[in-house]
Amino acid sequence: MTPKLEVRNVVKSFDDKVVLQQVDLAVGLHEVVCLIGSSGSGKSTLLKCINLLVPIDAGDILLDGRAIADRSVNPNEVRQKMGIVFQAFNLFPHMTVLANITLSPIKVHGQSKAEAGERAMELLERFGLLDKISEYPDRLSGGQQQRVAIVRALATNPELMLFDEVTSALDPELVAEVLEVIRGLKDDGMTMVVATHEMGFARDVADQVCFLDDGVVLESGTPKQIFSNPQKPRTRQFLQRIVDAGRL
Amino acid sequence: MTTVSVTKPSALTWVRRNLFRTPLDAILTIVFGSLAVYVGIRGLLFVFVNGRWEIISVNLKLLMVGRWPADELIAIAVALVILGLWAGLIAGIIAGRQVRKGTSAIEGMTRLERASDLGRRFGLVIATLLLLLSLTDTSGPWLMVLFTFVGGVVGRLIGGQIGVRSLPSWVSRLGIVVMVVIPVWAYLYMASAVPLADWEGFLFNLSSAAAGVVLSFPLGLLLALGRRSKLKLLKGMSIAYIEAVRGAPLYVLLLLANVSLEFFVPAALAPSKVVRAIVTFTLFTAAYIAEIVRGGLQSVPLGQEEAAKALGLSPTKQMRLIVLPQALRNVIPAQIGQFISLFKDTTLAGLALGILDLLNAAGAITQQSDFRGQGLIIETLVFVGFLFWVGSFTMSRESQRLERKLGVGTR
Ligand SMILES: Nc1ncnc2c1ncn2[C@@H]1O[C@H](COP(=O)(O)OP(=O)(O)O)[C@@H](O)[C@H]1O
Ligand SMILES: [Mg+2]
Numbered sequence: 001m002t003p004k005l006e007v008r009n010v011v012k013s014f015d016d017k018v019v020l021q022q023v024d025l026a027v028g029l030h031e032v033v034c035l036i037g038s039s040g041s042g043k044s045t046l047l048k049c050i051n052l053l054v055p056i057d058a059g060d061i062l063l064d065g066r067a068i069a070d071r072s073v074n075p076n077e078v079r080q081k082m083g084i085v086f087q088a089f090n091l092f093p094h095m096t097v098l099a100n101i102t103l104s105p106i107k108v109h110g111q112s113k114a115e116a117g118e119r120a121m122e123l124l125e126r127f128g129l130l131d132k133i134s135e136y137p138d139r140l141s142g143g144q145q146q147r148v149a150i151v152r153a154l155a156t157n158p159e160l161m162l163f164d165e166v167t168s169a170l171d172p173e174l175v176a177e178v179l180e181v182i183r184g185l186k187d188d189g190m191t192m193v194v195a196t197h198e199m200g201f202a203r204d205v206a207d208q209v210c211f212l213d214d215g216v217v218l219e220s221g222t223p224k225q226i227f228s229n230p231q232k233p234r235t236r237q238f239l240q241r242i243v244d245a246g247r248l
Numbered sequence: 249m250t251t252v253s254v255t256k257p258s259a260l261t262w263v264r265r266n267l268f269r270t271p272l273d274a275i276l277t278i279v280f281g282s283l284a285v286y287v288g289i290r291g292l293l294f295v296f297v298n299g300r301w302e303i304i305s306v307n308l309k310l311l312m313v314g315r316w317p318a319d320e321l322i323a324i325a326v327a328l329v330i331l332g333l334w335a336g337l338i339a340g341i342i343a344g345r346q347v348r349k350g351t352s353a354i355e356g357m358t359r360l361e362r363a364s365d366l367g368r369r370f371g372l373v374i375a376t377l378l379l380l381l382s383l384t385d386t387s388g389p390w391l392m393v394l395f396t397f398v399g400g401v402v403g404r405l406i407g408g409q410i411g412v413r414s415l416p417s418w419v420s421r422l423g424i425v426v427m428v429v430i431p432v433w434a435y436l437y438m439a440s441a442v443p444l445a446d447w448e449g450f451l452f453n454l455s456s457a458a459a460g461v462v463l464s465f466p467l468g469l470l471l472a473l474g475r476r477s478k479l480k481l482l483k484g485m486s487i488a489y490i491e492a493v494r495g496a497p498l499y500v501l502l503l504l505a506n507v508s509l510e511f512f513v514p515a516a517l518a519p520s521k522v523v524r525a526i527v528t529f530t531l532f533t534a535a536y537i538a539e540i541v542r543g544g545l546q547s548v549p550l551g552q553e554e555a556a557k558a559l560g561l562s563p564t565k566q567m568r569l570i571v572l573p574q575a576l577r578n579v580i581p582a583q584i585g586q587f588i589s590l591f592k593d594t595t596l597a598g599l600a601l602g603i604l605d606l607l608n609a610a611g612a613i614t615q616q617s618d619f620r621g622q623g624l625i626i627e628t629l630v631f632v633g634f635l636f637w638v639g640s641f642t643m644s645r646e647s648q649r650l651e652r653k654l655g656v657g658t659r
Contacts, residue, residue: 051558053554053558076560076561076562077560079557079558079559080560082558084558086551088551090549090551090552090554090555091555092552092555092556092570092574093574094574094577103559103561103569104559104560104561107561107565108559108560108561108565113417136349152559153558156559156560
């Protein structure tokens with residue numbers, strides 16, 4: 001069976017700095033892959049490459065076996081099949097929660113306002129945010145904002161979700177509510193790539209963990225393999241630092 | 249932990265602390281204090297005792313609207329009342345929306361607090377209007393101001409009702425169109441009564457500054473977008489235009505506008521001086537608006553564009569729906585600043601193009617046979633300066649208020 005998403009030999013540099021060197025990654029349908037690695041290792045860049053927000057220099061990205069980083073492919077069409085959630089939420093501050101969520105369904109997918117609104121209410125209800133529907137983002141807590149951002153990405157029924165350190169900007173007590181949402185999506189069978197520093201979460205939820213180091217996938221495997229029996233010294237070093245910081 | 253003293257210091261302590269803390273402070277206080285007292289007394293004497301203000305009251309109409317025919321004054325009155333209604337509607341809709349969103353500042357204020365707030369904001373304008381009215385001897389201006397005021401209040405009340413409701417989008421879209429059309433209509437209506445070429449006095453200064461800012465906005469926006477464009481030629485042309493215009497003094501451009509058009513257009517077809525002034529204001533201000541908007545575009549975090557892109561929005565929609573609304577909101581105060589500066593600079597057009605604007609009229613009336621050779625230019629210039637100051641000061645205060653409200657820079 002072809003994987004849902006395949007990253008093959010992807011190379012990306014900014015100016016002279018090589019940020020991704022020959023990255024390979026395969027994500028099966030309904031699979032959750034967690035990207036771990038210290039800051040600056042290229043996690044965000046990899047996710048943005050997958051979503052075509054950043055053009056790659058070499059290699060291939062395949063969605064359902066189709067090369068999407070190709071020039072002949074309309075990036076907007078591809079992005080409509082994926083949702084991405086950012087560390088900094090990036091909600092639109094001049095729009096209400098409802099307007100944030102229904103923007104893409106209405107303006108890109110041509111849904112009616114009523115149709116898009118109904119779907120938005122459904123999702124907000126599910127994530128306990130229905131009472132915030134007409135608030136502006138700056139009146140919500142960080143955790144609420146991030147959950148709205150997730151709902152916004154889900155509103156167009158993506159086949160693949162990308163999460164970029166979505167809890168890193170949150171106060172510790174708000175992290176759980178956001179991770180809970182992602183767990184719920186896994187139960188729905190959503191295919192996901194999750195860059196995270198929450199090792200406990202990665203261990204519980206991931207089908208596959210990839211350790212990214214200086215733009216290279218140094219090691220990947222089941223959570224058990226990576227967390228209990230890491231092969232590479234760099235991986236051990238990284239995990240040791242996390243343990244020392246009390247985060248595992 | 250130190251405790252904060254809440255007892256009010258006595259007047260003497262306050263004086264010592266704030267005015268005579270060090271010997272240098274004492275010297276400065278004495279020097280500038282006596283200077284201020286001297287200037288203040290001379291100023292008061294001039295305004296209330298020595299000033300010969302008859303020249304102003306005799307020529308008030310000339311100063312305000314130039315040689316606008318007396319039987320067409322009704323057009324100005326009608327336009328003003330409509331504009332009062334319009335301004336009231338806008339203020340009301342904004343206030344109503346704030347109530348709906350729960351960000352209203354006036355909700356929770358007592359009536360007295362609201363009155364004093366309004367007084368602080370517009371007291372100066374109201375006082376100036378009353379002063380001007382007191383100089384007139386006919387009832388027309390009184391009625392005009394009264395009805396404009398009533399229009400404003402009515403508009404504010406209706407607007408408040410509209411603002412708190414959430415309307416279907418086609419209604420609000422229609423509403424926006426109506427609100428844009430109203431001032432344009434008022435302008436054209438006045439121009440149909442008296443051709444633009446004959447607009448003079450303070451009316452010229454106000455209306456041409458307003459026209460210049462409104463017209464320069466779309467041009468400035470295009471230039472700002474052009475400057476950001478990936479197309480090299482477009483980008484280069486935008487930069488060249490912006491830098492060329494910003495490097496030239498407005499006065500020179502106005503003088504050029506006065507003579508250069510005849511090269512291209514036969515004199516009979518050439519636009520009137522007022523139109524030339526407005527065109528020059530527009531072309532000049534557009535370059536500044538472009539830079540203001542560019543700053544606004546840069547102030548929108550990159551993540552906003554990224555998020556919009558990730559949602560599948562086309563580049564045009566990213567700009568129109570996400571980036572521009574935030575960018576423009578951030579630059580409203582700077583745009584008001586640009587309007588204020590253009591408002592004052594309209595006096596240059598009077599000189600460069602020979603239009604009888606407020607400043608030129610103020611000079612001309614000192615040559616009337618009743619007033620010639622009496623040095624009354626001081627009185628008339630003080631009057632001109634005062635009117636411009638009231639306008640600029642009020643707008644700049646309102647702009648600061650808006651800035652605080654929008655929380656620009658504190659997001
Ligand atoms: N737009 C960019 N221009 C230049 N360098 C960049 C850009 N984006 C990321 N980088 C660099 O690429 C490297 C990887 O960054 P990133 O993908 O954000 O890592 P991570 O998300 O793992 O912290 C960093 O060294 C960063 O400085
Ligand atoms: Mg990152």
